[in-house]
Amino acid sequence: MPLKIALPKGRLLAETARLLERAGWGLDDYHDKARCYRLKSQRYPGLIIKVFQERDIPIQVAIGNYDFGICGLDWVEELLARYPSSSLVRVKDLGYGSGAIYAATAENGSATSIEELVKSKGNIRIVSEYPNLAESFAERLRLRRFSIYSLWGAAEVFPPESAELVLLPSKTDNELSAKGLMAIGKVIGYGACLIACKKSLKSKDVAEILGSVMDSLHLVSKSTVSKKYKEASQVTGGRYIKETGNDVVRLALPDGHQQSHVRHILESAGIEIEDYPSATGNRRPTSSLDGVCIKVIRPQDMPLQVANGNFDLAMTGRDWLTEHLEQFPSSPVREMLDLKYGRVRIVAVVSKDVAADDVDGLRQICRRGEKPYRVASEYVNIADRYARDNHLGMYRIIPTWGASEAFLPEDADLLIENTETGGTIARHNLKIIDTLFESTACLIGNTAGIKSSVKSERAAYIVGRLKKAVGES
Amino acid sequence: MKVDRCKGFKDITTEEMACFRMIEDTFRERCLKWGYREVRTPTLEYLYLFTSVGTLTPGMLRRIYSFLDWDGWSGERVVLKPDGTIPVARMYIESMAAQKVARLFYVTNVFMFDETGKKSRERWQCGAELIGVNSPMADAELIALAIDVLQRLGLRNIELRISHAGLIKALLEKLEFSHSEQDRIFDQILNGDREALAELRTDKPELMEALTLLLGMKGKSSGFMENIQALVSQQMPELNQNIDNFTAICRMVEDMGCDYCIDLTSGKGFEYYTGVIFHLFSGNNDIGGGGRYDALIPLMGGQDTPAAGFALYLDRLMKLVKQDIEAETMTKRVSVSVLPGAEISALAIAGRLREAGYIAELALGKEEAVDCSWLLKVRDESPRFVLTNRDSGKESSVESDGEIIDLLECE
Numbered sequence: 065m066p067l068k069i070a071l072p073k074g075r076l077l078a079e080t081a082r083l084l085e086r087a088g089w090g091l092d093d094y095h096d097k098a099r100c101y102r103l104k105s106q107r108y109p110g111l112i113i114k115v116f117q118e119r120d121i122p123i124q125v126a127i128g129n130y131d132f133g134i135c136g137l138d139w140v141e142e143l144l145a146r147y148p149s150s151s152l153v154r155v156k157d158l159g160y161g162s163g164a165i166y167a168a169t170a171e172n173g174s175a176t177s178i179e180e181l182v183k184s185k186g187n188i189r190i191v192s193e194y195p196n197l198a199e200s201f202a203e204r205l206r207l208r209r210f211s212i213y214s215l216w217g218a219a220e221v222f223p224p225e226s227a228e229l230v231l232l233p234s235k236t237d238n239e240l241s242a243k244g245l246m247a248i249g250k251v252i253g254y255g256a257c258l259i260a261c262k263k264s265l266k267s268k269d270v271a272e273i274l275g276s277v278m279d280s281l282h283l284v285s286k287s288t289v290s291k292k293y294k295e296a297s298q299v300t301g302g303r304y305i306k307e308t309g310n311d312v313v314r315l316a317l318p319d320g321h322q323q324s325h326v327r328h329i330l331e332s333a334g335i336e337i338e339d340y341p342s343a344t345g346n347r348r349p350t351s352s353l354d355g356v357c358i359k360v361i362r363p364q365d366m367p368l369q370v371a372n373g374n375f376d377l378a379m380t381g382r383d384w385l386t387e388h389l390e391q392f393p394s395s396p397v398r399e400m401l402d403l404k405y406g407r408v409r410i411v412a413v414v415s416k417d418v419a420a421d422d423v424d425g426l427r428q429i430c431r432r433g434e435k436p437y438r439v440a441s442e443y444v445n446i447a448d449r450y451a452r453d454n455h456l457g458m459y460r461i462i463p464t465w466g467a468s469e470a471f472l473p474e475d476a477d478l479l480i481e482n483t484e485t486g487g488t489i490a491r492h493n494l495k496i497i498d499t500l501f502e503s504t505a506c507l508i509g510n511t512a513g514i515k516s517s518v519k520s521e522r523a524a525y526i527v528g529r530l531k532k533a534v535g536e537s
Numbered sequence: 538m539k540v541d542r543c544k545g546f547k548d549i550t551t552e553e554m555a556c557f558r559m560i561e562d563t564f565r566e567r568c569l570k571w572g573y574r575e576v577r578t579p580t581l582e583y584l585y586l587f588t589s590v591g592t593l594t595p596g597m598l599r600r601i602y603s604f605l606d607w608d609g610w611s612g613e614r615v616v617l618k619p620d621g622t623i624p625v626a627r628m629y630i631e632s633m634a635a636q637k638v639a640r641l642f643y644v645t646n647v648f649m650f651d652e653t654g655k656k657s658r659e660r661w662q663c664g665a666e667l668i669g670v671n672s673p674m675a676d677a678e679l680i681a682l683a684i685d686v687l688q689r690l691g692l693r694n695i696e697l698r699i700s701h702a703g704l705i706k707a708l709l710e711k712l713e714f715s716h717s718e719q720d721r722i723f724d725q726i727l728n729g730d731r732e733a734l735a736e737l738r739t740d741k742p743e744l745m746e747a748l749t750l751l752l753g754m755k756g757k758s759s760g761f762m763e764n765i766q767a768l769v770s771q772q773m774p775e776l777n778q779n780i781d782n783f784t785a786i787c788r789m790v791e792d793m794g795c796d797y798c799i800d801l802t803s804g805k806g807f808e809y810y811t812g813v814i815f816h817l818f819s820g821n822n823d824i825g826g827g828g829r830y831d832a833l834i835p836l837m838g839g840q841d842t843p844a845a846g847f848a849l850y851l852d853r854l855m856k857l858v859k860q861d862i863e864a865e866t867m868t869k870r871v872s873v874s875v876l877p878g879a880e881i882s883a884l885a886i887a888g889r890l891r892e893a894g895y896i897a898e899l900a901l902g903k904e905e906a907v908d909c910s911w912l913l914k915v916r917d918e919s920p921r922f923v924l925t926n927r928d929s930g931k932e933s934s935v936e937s938d939g940e941i942i943d944l945l946e947c948e
Contacts (some may be wrong), residue, residue, distance in 0.1 A: 148599075149652040189612065202588070203598045209585040211612030371610035392610035 067264075067273060068112040070121045070133035071103070073467065076256050079160040080134050087280035099491075101470035108273060114474075117465040122259060126150040129475050131264035132273070134158065137254035138165055138194065138233055145196035151262040155274070159281065162255035163235045165194060167201060168245040173224035178205060178248050181229065189374075191215050191222045192231035201231065201251050213372070216364040216465075218319060220245060221347040225314070225357070226374035311518040313356045313526065316370070316378035317349070318363040322505065325405040326379055333533035335526075355522050364442075370510050371395045376523055379403060383410055383443065383482055383503040390445035400527055401507040404534050408482040410443070412450065412498035413489055415473035423454050423498050426478065430457045440464050440476035447480040450500060469494060545651060545658035555866075556855050557661070560690060561644050564663040564849065567686045571678070573640040573665055578624035580646075581606065584614040589836055592623055594724045594808045600650040617648035620807070621664040622830070622846055623837075629668055630839035638669035644851070661851035671831055671843030673782065676813050677789035683817060683825055683847050684795055690858050696818040697797040699787065702810040702828065704779040705801065708751065711773050727806050752801055762787055762799065786813050809833040812845070819857055825849035866896065868948070870909035874900040878917035886915060886922070889938045895945065913941065 072080060081094045090106030103113040121135040122143040143150060175181045188210040192198040195214035202210045219232045220243045234240050237247040317326055323341035330337050340349035347360040366378035367388030385399055420426045430437045437459040441447035444463045451459040468481050469492040483489055489496060507530060514520045549557060584603050587593050602617040618624055625641055633639050642665040651658050665682060667675050687695050709719040725733035750768055762784040770777055790797055806814050812829030827847025834842040871890055875883040887897035900906060914923040920934035924944055933944055
């Protein structure tokens, strides 16, 4: 069996590339702009190397798909917090990419210390991309009552209105105060580390590969490593205007590549908006609307945040709304308006080499198979429903955090993914065998949750304006 | 495709189930006789019920099955019940607070993750709670009830070990540990680390002497407790109240004729305990335990209500209770086989047998029943019935229902 290693995209990519360069691996295409997920090493031509979202790496190594991985210790701890018996081993801290997960509140929030938090009588809303660490942190503190909201990103913009506490990574606590947050505790420190699957360490000959990484670590003294830390990027938190009262409508707008569409729709609805999209990373744009508080968050996080009343209206995709309703059928969130942009299809994708052209063919393959059928998706609940409804037998859902095409064919058998043109799918030697549904951007809301009449008038006004703008009224 | 059982969970076989029911029935019968009433709480509860301060140690919280259910959009997590007492306390607050004293019992499964997958992650327990009274007599009643059940189950050599949460806490306070340090040491004791107390040190030599005495005490009588008190009360008068309470309970248990052993370091249990903690052993098997938890109900938002309770561990008892339950039912079991044409009369006689207190099992296939003492052939011609005693091989041919029952009764 050839050795397999998983390398990170994103924040650790540059340093990891330098480390492996010093180790003489001679990687062909490991840089920010690379469009290919499979790498070749000149020095170790037999090594199978794949690039993943960092968060996927501990899972891939723990389940034994990969022998080694390089990723931040934060994601390792996040996995172990929930699954302590996983077969993951920390082999070596690599000395770069260090930071810490802080527990933070808003600088002007109600609780400003751990003691105050612990004493608090009400429910404490905790948001984080690290829900497992957040849960064990809350248990250690013995918080009497708390709710954890798992996020895809933009955690820093939630306190104080939408959460009492946030767990988020940061290089320094200064970086936090630039975001209007105040660290009240350090949860864990982290840095890049080399991890391995316990079984691989026991049964495979890994000495040479490991040795090359260890040797290259010795080549650099600690001081030069620390110089290479990237300076904390200057992100401004945006002006936080304290708007109290139940009459304020909370509107969530998406970050990411759809921002220009959203701006266009708002403008055609006669709503002026300032600093959106923001060059400085401001997540609290202002608008010409009275009594409306706007925050910019991930579209994936919106349905849940509208359901629990943190936001009243949000612009997200029907795909994420569907995903939310599959998980929580009793959720009060509803689609209020089709915004008619960002059209994608949610499709079932397999490798071109699979001898099936539709889901019936796939079912035959599943029936014959000995091993569980692996279904990878960012849409865990949609994928689960699809596999269940189509009787794919003994299947397993592998949650992914983007770049899902890379999973096929080695690390998953079926992918539930969105596509605009099908181009990316074809380029990765994959084929579409089924379309689940079509998704466009939509306005979602929880009108039943609005108690104040002033607020519901304000919300209705926004919905009305947007309806006209997209030509529905 | 192979179909697997969930890791860490087990099936209960027919033989085990018979044993399970026997234990459960004995427990129910005794509880009812002592004036306790049966309740049942749901399998799912909200997580926050268990996260509230002083209910479960963080070590236990890390092992509970918690998840977001279909209603989880509000962020509210639910758990598979990890403990029997807390849900009953919740139920008491919700619907029984008006009655001053409540004697409640239940048989329930509880869920707790175990990393190795070797221990069962689903366990069964028989629990009893005495809510609304705080007296040594109440504590002694629970201990006596637990022992009564175990004796009825035919267990010999039951060992009772008693400790006292109030005394341990007062001791830690006296030694001036910080609040979090006190919590940590108490948690260690509760998680079963017997060394935790033994490692306590203080730089005050006069305290050290009394401490060594308290920790070393593994005495067998309330008189021993009184002697200890005489020695300790000067250096640590703060402990008097707890020692008094402990002594009174011991004396009461003694008067009831129970054999016991005082061992302060045996305080394994739940963080909600405030007074006596007791454990029941048979050989090296921990088969049950309980204690007083006066602070739990007020902490959960109820009235200031004292309470105490215990649980017997059904899975462990099943391994110890060795009664040949199958053999007992065999003599009551009749396999009824039907010759063509006699179906209606076979059904009728099977019904008669059941009325008369026998187990009548219709033989439908060619396989002969294995675990019954009697075979009955039903024919549509004379002799209508042939009854065989499989133990003696004796065969009798009869014509009427009454004759069959007479024959069965004779044996």
